Amino acid sequence: MDWGMENRMAQLIQSDGRCLFLPIDHGYFQGPVHRLEEPRKTLDPLLPYADAIMLTRGILRSSVDPGKAKPVILRVSGGTSVVGRDLANEGIITSVKEAVRLNAAAISLSIFVGSEYEHQSLLNLSQLVDEAQDYGIPVMAVTAVGKELAKRDTRYLALCCRIAAELGACVVKTYHCEGFEEVVRGCPVPVVMAGGPKVDTELGVFEFVYDGIQKGAIGVNLGRNIWQNDYPVAMIKAIRAIIHENASAKEAQELYDSVKSGESRS
Numbered sequence: 001m002d003w004g005m006e007n008r009m010a011q012l013i014q015s016d017g018r019c020l021f022l023p024i025d026h027g028y029f030q031g032p033v034h035r036l037e038e039p040r041k042t043l044d045p046l047l048p049y050a051d052a053i054m055l056t057r058g059i060l061r062s063s064v065d066p067g068k069a070k071p072v073i074l075r076v077s078g079g080t081s082v083v084g085r086d087l088a089n090e091g092i093i094t095s096v097k098e099a100v101r102l103n104a105a106a107i108s109l110s111i112f113v114g115s116e117y118e119h120q121s122l123l124n125l126s127q128l129v130d131e132a133q134d135y136g137i138p139v140m141a142v143t144a145v146g147k148e149l150a151k152r153d154t155r156y157l158a159l160c161c162r163i164a165a166e167l168g169a170c171v172v173k174t175y176h177c178e179g180f181e182e183v184v185r186g187c188p189v190p191v192v193m194a195g196g197p198k199v200d201t202e203l204g205v206f207e208f209v210y211d212g213i214q215k216g217a218i219g220v221n222l223g224r225n226i227w228q229n230d231y232p233v234a235m236i237k238a239i240r241a242i243i244h245e246n247a248s249a250k251e252a253q254e255l256y257d258s259v260k261s262g263e264s265r266s
C-alpha cells in the first residue's frame with residue numbers, strides 16, 4: 001500500500017484495529033432529519049468521541065470548523081431525494097479532486113445491489129476506486145437498501161459486501177443481521193456496521209454493536225442511534241467503550257446511565 005493510502009487508513013482505523021465513524025450525511029437525500037436540523041449543534045458535543053465523521057462537502061464547509069475537525073469521510077454519491085422516484089438512482093456528486101481539496105481521509109458512496117440501478121451504482125464504485133487510487137484515497141462502500149429495510153438479511157448483505165470488496169472498496173459499511181459472521185467471513189476487507197432507524201432501547205443498540213464486533217466488524221458508522229438519542233454524549237461514550245475498551249453491552253448500559261445523569265436532555 002502506498003504511503004498516502006496507508007496514512008489515510010491509519011487516520012480512520014485506530015491502532016487497536018477498531019473505529020467509531022459518526023455519519024451526519026443523512027440530509028443529502030432526507031433533508032433536515034430529526035435532531036440533525038442544525039448539523040453543527042448536533043456534531044459539536046459528539047466530535048471529541050468520533051474517530052472520523054462522514055458527511056457531504058456542503059455540511060463540511062458550512063458546519064465544521066477546519067481547525068477542530070476529525071478525519072473526514074466524504075459522501076460523494078447522491079442526486080436523489082426521499083420524495084423522488086427511486087433512491088437507488090444515484091450518481092457521483094463530488095469529484096475526487098474536490099475530496100483532495102477538502103483533505104478527505106476517505107470517500108464514500110452507496111451501492112444498490114438488486115435494484116433497478118444496480119449496474120449504475122456498481123460502475124460508480126469501480127470508477128471511483130480507479131480515480132481515488134491515483135490519489136491514495138480509500139473508498140468506503142455503503143450497502144444501501146433505500147426504503148426496503150426488510151432486505152437486510154445475511155444472504156443479501158453477504159452478497160453486497162463481497163461485491164463491494166471485489167470492485168475495490170477498502171472498507172464496507174453494512175447492516176448488522178442474524179448470522180453476521182457469514183457477512184464478515186465473505187468480505188476480505190474491513191466491515192463497519194450502520195445503525196439504520198433508531199432502535200427501541202439503548203440496550204438493543206449496545207447488544208447489536210457488541211455482537212457485531214465479536215463477529216468480526218471493526219467498528220461502526222452509526223448515526224441516528226447516537227444523535228437521535230435524548231442523551232447523545234452518553235450514547236457515543238457507551239458505544240466507544242464497546243469498540244475501543246471491549247466493554248460488554250451491560251457495561252455499556254451502565255456507562256450510558258452514569259453519563260446520562262450528568263448530561264442535560266436534548
Ligand code: 5RP
Pocket residue numbers: 023024025026054110142144194195196197221222223224225
Ligand atoms: C445514509 C448513510 C448513513 O451514513 C448511514 O445510514 C449510517 O447512519 P445510520 O446509523 O443513521 O443508519 O449512509 O445513506
